[in-house]
Amino acid sequence: MGSQIPDEIDFNFHVRPILSDKCFACHGPDENARESSLRLDEEAYAFAPLDSQEQSFAIVPRDVRRSGLVDRIESNDPDFVMPPPDSKLALKAHEIEILKKWIAQGAAWKTHWAFNQPQPAGSGTDLHTSASTIDAIVSRRLAGEGLKMSPQASKEKLIRRLSFDLRGLPPSLEEIEDYVNNPDESAYERLVDTFLGQSSFGERMAMDWLDLARYADSHGYQDDIERSMWPWREWVIRAFNRNMPYDQFVTWQLAGDLLPNPSYEQKLATGFNRNHKITQEVGVIDEEYRVTYVLDRTNTFSTAFLGMTVECAQCHDHKFDPISQEEYYQLFGFFNQVPEKGRVDYGVEVAQPALPLPQSKIDSLRSYVAGLVDDQRQQIEAYAKKKWITKIESAAGSGKSEVNGFIPKGLLSWHALDHQVDHNTYPNTVGQHPAVGVNGPVLVPGKYGSGIECMGLNYAHTQSPKSFDLNQPFSISLWIKSLDGGIRGTAFSAFHPRNNTTFKIQVRSVKVLDISFSDERSKQKLILRTKETIPADQWVHVVVTHDGSLRGRGVNIYVNRQPKAVYIISDDLKRRLPKPQLLFLGTKYAIKDPRDSLSGHGENADPLRAGQLDELMIFSRALTKKDILALGAYDPIQSIRAKIDKSTTDHRRLFYNDLLHEDVLFREYTNRLREYKIKEGRTEEIIIKPTMIMQDMDTMRNTYILDRGQYDAPTREVAIGTPKAIKDFPSEYPQNRLGLAQWLFANDHPLTARVAVNRYWQMIFGRGLVATPGDFGSQGALPSHPDLLDHLAVAFMASGWDLKSLIKQMVMSVTYRQTTKITKVLKQKDPENILLGRGPQKRLSAEMVRDHALAISGLISDQIGGPSVKPYQPDGLWLEVASGNQSLRKYIQDHGMDLYRRSLYTFWKRTIPPPSMMIFDAPSREQCTIRRRSTSTPMQALVMLNDPQFTEAAKLLAQRMMLEGGKMVESRISFAFKLATSRTPTDKELQILVNLFEAEELSYASDQEATADLLSIGEYPLSKDMQRATTAAYVIVAHTILNMTETIMTS
Structure with a gap:
C-alpha cells in the first residue's frame, strides 16, 4: 500500500492490515500473548471501556481526541508509545493518519473480508457493456488508475499461451497454422474447447494438484521407502478430464470411503489424505508420528481448501486470525480417526488402511512389462544365434593352458x-x-x-x-x-x-x-x-x-x-x-x-x-x-580352454563367456534385459503393494488439545468441530469427514469457492487475485480485485462447480488475451501487473520445460497414467543420501519410451526429488504447496545445456529439421525455431543461427570423435542415413534454440 491517504477509509482494506501487522501480536486473538485487557481484533473489545468507570476508551468513533489509541500511537514517550520501541513495529506517518481518519469518519468496523459470503457483481451498466464481466471489472479498475487494457496478443503468441496453460505442451505447427489462418471470429473459442477436451488437459491440471496434495512415490524421512500412490494420481487425471464437479472431486478425496456403498474409485480418491510422509525408522515413538500425520492432514486441508494458516493454532491461539487452539484440535479430530500406526514395519512398506489394485490393472501392467522383456530376449537370442557359427570355430583350445586349482572330490x-x-x-x-x-x-x-x-x-x-x-x-x-x-x-x-x-x-x-x-x-x-x-x-x-x-x-x-x-x-x-x-x-x-x-x-x-x-x-x-x-x-573357463576335445556344453560356455566379456553390443543388449527385468520385479512389487487410503475406526478416537502441540501432553478433550469465525458446523451434519466436506461446500461458506477460484486464476494468470493463495487471513494479501474474486466464486458455485467452465471464462476474457508488452506507463504504475493491464507472462514450470523439449523433438510419449518412471538422472545421487538397505537405495534408470513420458510421471523420491526439476523450482512435496517460487539461476542454464534429456531432445529435433524442415539451411532452422517459440524468426535471428550452423559444421567435419560423442548421447537412435557432421551441427543449433529465454516462456 502506498503512502497516499484514501478519501474513504475502509476497515478491511486500510485499517485491519495495520492493526494485524502492528498490534495483533500483543492485542489480538492469542490470549496467552495478550498484553493488558485490550483487544483490537474484535469490535466489541476494541470499543469497550478501558476502566471500570467507563471513562477511557481506546477508540471513540468520530472523536479522535478522546481515543486513547491515538494518544498512544502519536506519543514520543518511549514508555507510553505504542507499539513499544523494542517491538520494532513503529507505525509510519501515513499509517497513523489512516487510523485517525478512520476514527474521524466513524470507525466503521467490518468482519474480515474473507469471512463474508461472496457477493455477485453489481448490475450497473458498466458491468455489461464489455465482452465479459471479468473485462468490465478489470477495465474499471484500470480506468481508476488512469490506465487501459493493452492490445490483443498476436495469434501465434495467443495459441502458445493457451496451449501451455491448458495442456502444459506447446502447440504443433499444424495447430498454429490452422488457427492463424482461420479468419472466423469463433476460431479462438473452438480452440479453447478443443484443448479443454484433450486428455493432456487432465495431465496439466494434475501437475498443480500433485503439489497441493504433496504427492510422492516414497515415504520420506530417513529411509524413504517406496510407496504405491500412482493409482491415485491416475484417478486425479481421469477426474479432471471427465470434468468431475469440483465439489464432488474434493468430497471424494476427503471422504469417499464414507459415502454410501463406496466404489473402488471413491475409496481410491481418499489417497489424497495419505500422501503425507511416513516413517519406517526403528526407535521412533509410534504415537508421536501418528499425531504428526494427523497434523499434516489437518494443515493440508486448511491450506488447500480454506486458504488459512490454521497450523499457527497448533501450539497456541492464532496470533492474527480468530482461530483458537481448541478449534484447531476440533478440526484435527476429523482426521484423527484413521486406524494407522506411526511407524510402518520394515518389509511391509504399506501403511494400512490400503486398497489393492483391481485385477484388470494388474493384467495390463504385467502384459506391458512382459512384452518389453520378451522383445529384448528375442533380440539377444537372434544376436547370439548369428554369432554362434563363427564363435564355435574360434573356441578351439590347444591344451597347453595351465589350470590352477581343482574341483575337490564329492x-x-x-x-x-x-x-x-x-x-x-x-x-x-x-x-x-x-x-x-x-x-x-x-x-x-x-x-x-x-x-x-x-x-x-x-x-x-x-x-x-x-x-x-x-x-x-x-x-x-x-x-x-x-x-x-x-x-x-x-x-x-x-x-x-x-x-x-x-x-x-x-x-x-x-x-x-x-x-x-x-x-x-x-x-x-x-x-x-x-x-x-x-x-x-x-x-x-x-x-x-x-x-x-x-x-x-x-x-x-x-x-x-x-x-x-x-x-x-x-x-x-x-x-x-x-x-x-x-x-x-x-x-x-x-x-x-x-x-x-x-x-x-x-x-x-x-x-x-x-x-x-x-x-x-x-x-x-x-x-x-x-x-x-x-x-x-x-577357473572353469580356463579349464575348458585347456581341453583339446571340447563338448557342446564346453563350447557353449566359452561362447557366452566371450560374448558377455568381450562383445560390447551383446553386453548392451543383456544390460537392457537386466533393466527390463528390474522393471519387471518392480512391477510385481507395485502390483502387490496397495495404495494407502482413508478409513475411520469403528469406535471414534477421543481428541484432546495438545499442550504446545506435543503428542504426549493431552489436556482437555474436545468434540469435532470447525472454526466458528469461518462458519458454524451444523448439528445435522455427520460428525466425520463426510460432514466436513458438506460443511466445506455449503452454499454460504465464505472461503471454499474464493480459494479455489483464486488458485486457478493464479494458474492461468501467474498471480492470484489474492497474492497469498495459502493465507486469506489477516496477514495475507488483500484481493487486488475483490469484486472480481467474488463474481467468479459466485459463478463457480452457480455453475455446479464446473471447473472447465471456470477456466474457459478466464481464458476467453480480453484480459487474458492481451499482449505481454509492457509500456513505460505500465512499467511505472504497475510493474508487477497487479492491475492486469497486460497479458500474463510466465516461465514454464519445471515439468513443462522438459515436456516442451520432448514434444518438439518428437520424443514425447502420449501414454496416460501408470506407475512412475525413472528417466535420465546423474549417477550416484540416491546413493549419496541412502541409509540402510531400502529398495530405493540406488537409482535404476528406465529405458525405451519410459524415458520420454511426461514429467508428471517421473518418480518422486522425497529425500532427493528429480534434480533437474528441483533446479527449475519444483517443490520437494514434503508439505502442501499451492504456489511455486520462480527463480532464474545459472544452474537452470547448465541443466538445459548438459542434461542428457535436453541434448537428446536437441539431437532428435535436429533430425526433424533435416527430415521435415525442407532442403535449405534457412528453412530447417526456421522450422525448429517455430516449433520452439511458436513464431517465425526475424531475419537477424535467422542469420545468427545460420552462421552458427556453418561454423559448427566445419568444426565437426574435422573432428569425428567429437561428432561421435555428441550423437551418442541418449538412447533414441538416429536414422542411419543421416550425414553425421551436418547432423551434429544442427544439434548445436537445436540446443541453442532450446536454451533461448523465449523457448521456456508461455509467451
Missing part, C-alpha cells in the same frame, strides 16, 4: 549358471536337473562365464540332488557379489515344502552372513552369523561346511578361502531334518506375491536384492581347508 551338483538358448533354464553340468527360472534372474557377466542377478522378486529353483542330506556332512560353494554394497536377502536355500524345513545362506542388512538350519514344525533352529561383513562390488567366494552333527561347532564358514569367526545365534536343533527337495537361488523358497503357486509361505519370503550369484556347487562331504584353497583358485 561333487554332487554343479550349477554354472551359464546361458542357454532356452532362456528359462540354467545348465547343471554335473547333476541331472537344470535350474528353472521362476520370474527368472537376469544374465550378467559372472565370476566365470555368466552369472545371474537377483533384484527382489526373481529367483531360480531346481530339484535337489537325491543324495543331498542336511543330516550328513556336506559343503556348499557359491560366488556372491554385492552391488554398490546394497545386497541383502537369501542367496541360497534348500527346502522341503511339506515339512517346511530349510537350510539357507543369507546376507543380512548389515552385510554379514547368516547360515541357518531350521525346523518350522518344532521352531528349532541352528543359526550362525559371521562377525565380519562381506566386501562390496567384487566377487566373493563363500563356502559353508557341515560335519553332519547339526550343531554350531560342526559348521564352518569360509570367505575368500579364509575361515571366519562367527556368533552362534541359536543352537537348539534336536531332531533330524528331512532331505531337501528344492534348491533356490535368490530367495529361500518363497516370494512376496501370495498369488504365485510356489509361494506357499509368502510371509516368510526374503528376496535377494542387489546381488549377483555364480558357480553353485554342492559336495557330499565337509571340505578341508586345502580343498577350499584349491576350489577358490579353480
Whole structure:
C-alpha cells in the first residue's frame, strides 16, 4: 500500500492490515500473548471501556481526541508509545493518519473480508457493456488508475499461451497454422474447447494438484521407502478430464470411503489424505508420528481448501486470525480417526488402511512389462544365434593352458549358471536337473562365464540332488557379489515344502552372513552369523561346511578361502531334518506375491536384492581347508580352454563367456534385459503393494488439545468441530469427514469457492487475485480485485462447480488475451501487473520445460497414467543420501519410451526429488504447496545445456529439421525455431543461427570423435542415413534454440 491517504477509509482494506501487522501480536486473538485487557481484533473489545468507570476508551468513533489509541500511537514517550520501541513495529506517518481518519469518519468496523459470503457483481451498466464481466471489472479498475487494457496478443503468441496453460505442451505447427489462418471470429473459442477436451488437459491440471496434495512415490524421512500412490494420481487425471464437479472431486478425496456403498474409485480418491510422509525408522515413538500425520492432514486441508494458516493454532491461539487452539484440535479430530500406526514395519512398506489394485490393472501392467522383456530376449537370442557359427570355430583350445586349482572330490551338483538358448533354464553340468527360472534372474557377466542377478522378486529353483542330506556332512560353494554394497536377502536355500524345513545362506542388512538350519514344525533352529561383513562390488567366494552333527561347532564358514569367526545365534536343533527337495537361488523358497503357486509361505519370503550369484556347487562331504584353497583358485573357463576335445556344453560356455566379456553390443543388449527385468520385479512389487487410503475406526478416537502441540501432553478433550469465525458446523451434519466436506461446500461458506477460484486464476494468470493463495487471513494479501474474486466464486458455485467452465471464462476474457508488452506507463504504475493491464507472462514450470523439449523433438510419449518412471538422472545421487538397505537405495534408470513420458510421471523420491526439476523450482512435496517460487539461476542454464534429456531432445529435433524442415539451411532452422517459440524468426535471428550452423559444421567435419560423442548421447537412435557432421551441427543449433529465454516462456 502506498503512502497516499484514501478519501474513504475502509476497515478491511486500510485499517485491519495495520492493526494485524502492528498490534495483533500483543492485542489480538492469542490470549496467552495478550498484553493488558485490550483487544483490537474484535469490535466489541476494541470499543469497550478501558476502566471500570467507563471513562477511557481506546477508540471513540468520530472523536479522535478522546481515543486513547491515538494518544498512544502519536506519543514520543518511549514508555507510553505504542507499539513499544523494542517491538520494532513503529507505525509510519501515513499509517497513523489512516487510523485517525478512520476514527474521524466513524470507525466503521467490518468482519474480515474473507469471512463474508461472496457477493455477485453489481448490475450497473458498466458491468455489461464489455465482452465479459471479468473485462468490465478489470477495465474499471484500470480506468481508476488512469490506465487501459493493452492490445490483443498476436495469434501465434495467443495459441502458445493457451496451449501451455491448458495442456502444459506447446502447440504443433499444424495447430498454429490452422488457427492463424482461420479468419472466423469463433476460431479462438473452438480452440479453447478443443484443448479443454484433450486428455493432456487432465495431465496439466494434475501437475498443480500433485503439489497441493504433496504427492510422492516414497515415504520420506530417513529411509524413504517406496510407496504405491500412482493409482491415485491416475484417478486425479481421469477426474479432471471427465470434468468431475469440483465439489464432488474434493468430497471424494476427503471422504469417499464414507459415502454410501463406496466404489473402488471413491475409496481410491481418499489417497489424497495419505500422501503425507511416513516413517519406517526403528526407535521412533509410534504415537508421536501418528499425531504428526494427523497434523499434516489437518494443515493440508486448511491450506488447500480454506486458504488459512490454521497450523499457527497448533501450539497456541492464532496470533492474527480468530482461530483458537481448541478449534484447531476440533478440526484435527476429523482426521484423527484413521486406524494407522506411526511407524510402518520394515518389509511391509504399506501403511494400512490400503486398497489393492483391481485385477484388470494388474493384467495390463504385467502384459506391458512382459512384452518389453520378451522383445529384448528375442533380440539377444537372434544376436547370439548369428554369432554362434563363427564363435564355435574360434573356441578351439590347444591344451597347453595351465589350470590352477581343482574341483575337490564329492561333487554332487554343479550349477554354472551359464546361458542357454532356452532362456528359462540354467545348465547343471554335473547333476541331472537344470535350474528353472521362476520370474527368472537376469544374465550378467559372472565370476566365470555368466552369472545371474537377483533384484527382489526373481529367483531360480531346481530339484535337489537325491543324495543331498542336511543330516550328513556336506559343503556348499557359491560366488556372491554385492552391488554398490546394497545386497541383502537369501542367496541360497534348500527346502522341503511339506515339512517346511530349510537350510539357507543369507546376507543380512548389515552385510554379514547368516547360515541357518531350521525346523518350522518344532521352531528349532541352528543359526550362525559371521562377525565380519562381506566386501562390496567384487566377487566373493563363500563356502559353508557341515560335519553332519547339526550343531554350531560342526559348521564352518569360509570367505575368500579364509575361515571366519562367527556368533552362534541359536543352537537348539534336536531332531533330524528331512532331505531337501528344492534348491533356490535368490530367495529361500518363497516370494512376496501370495498369488504365485510356489509361494506357499509368502510371509516368510526374503528376496535377494542387489546381488549377483555364480558357480553353485554342492559336495557330499565337509571340505578341508586345502580343498577350499584349491576350489577358490579353480577357473572353469580356463579349464575348458585347456581341453583339446571340447563338448557342446564346453563350447557353449566359452561362447557366452566371450560374448558377455568381450562383445560390447551383446553386453548392451543383456544390460537392457537386466533393466527390463528390474522393471519387471518392480512391477510385481507395485502390483502387490496397495495404495494407502482413508478409513475411520469403528469406535471414534477421543481428541484432546495438545499442550504446545506435543503428542504426549493431552489436556482437555474436545468434540469435532470447525472454526466458528469461518462458519458454524451444523448439528445435522455427520460428525466425520463426510460432514466436513458438506460443511466445506455449503452454499454460504465464505472461503471454499474464493480459494479455489483464486488458485486457478493464479494458474492461468501467474498471480492470484489474492497474492497469498495459502493465507486469506489477516496477514495475507488483500484481493487486488475483490469484486472480481467474488463474481467468479459466485459463478463457480452457480455453475455446479464446473471447473472447465471456470477456466474457459478466464481464458476467453480480453484480459487474458492481451499482449505481454509492457509500456513505460505500465512499467511505472504497475510493474508487477497487479492491475492486469497486460497479458500474463510466465516461465514454464519445471515439468513443462522438459515436456516442451520432448514434444518438439518428437520424443514425447502420449501414454496416460501408470506407475512412475525413472528417466535420465546423474549417477550416484540416491546413493549419496541412502541409509540402510531400502529398495530405493540406488537409482535404476528406465529405458525405451519410459524415458520420454511426461514429467508428471517421473518418480518422486522425497529425500532427493528429480534434480533437474528441483533446479527449475519444483517443490520437494514434503508439505502442501499451492504456489511455486520462480527463480532464474545459472544452474537452470547448465541443466538445459548438459542434461542428457535436453541434448537428446536437441539431437532428435535436429533430425526433424533435416527430415521435415525442407532442403535449405534457412528453412530447417526456421522450422525448429517455430516449433520452439511458436513464431517465425526475424531475419537477424535467422542469420545468427545460420552462421552458427556453418561454423559448427566445419568444426565437426574435422573432428569425428567429437561428432561421435555428441550423437551418442541418449538412447533414441538416429536414422542411419543421416550425414553425421551436418547432423551434429544442427544439434548445436537445436540446443541453442532450446536454451533461448523465449523457448521456456508461455509467451
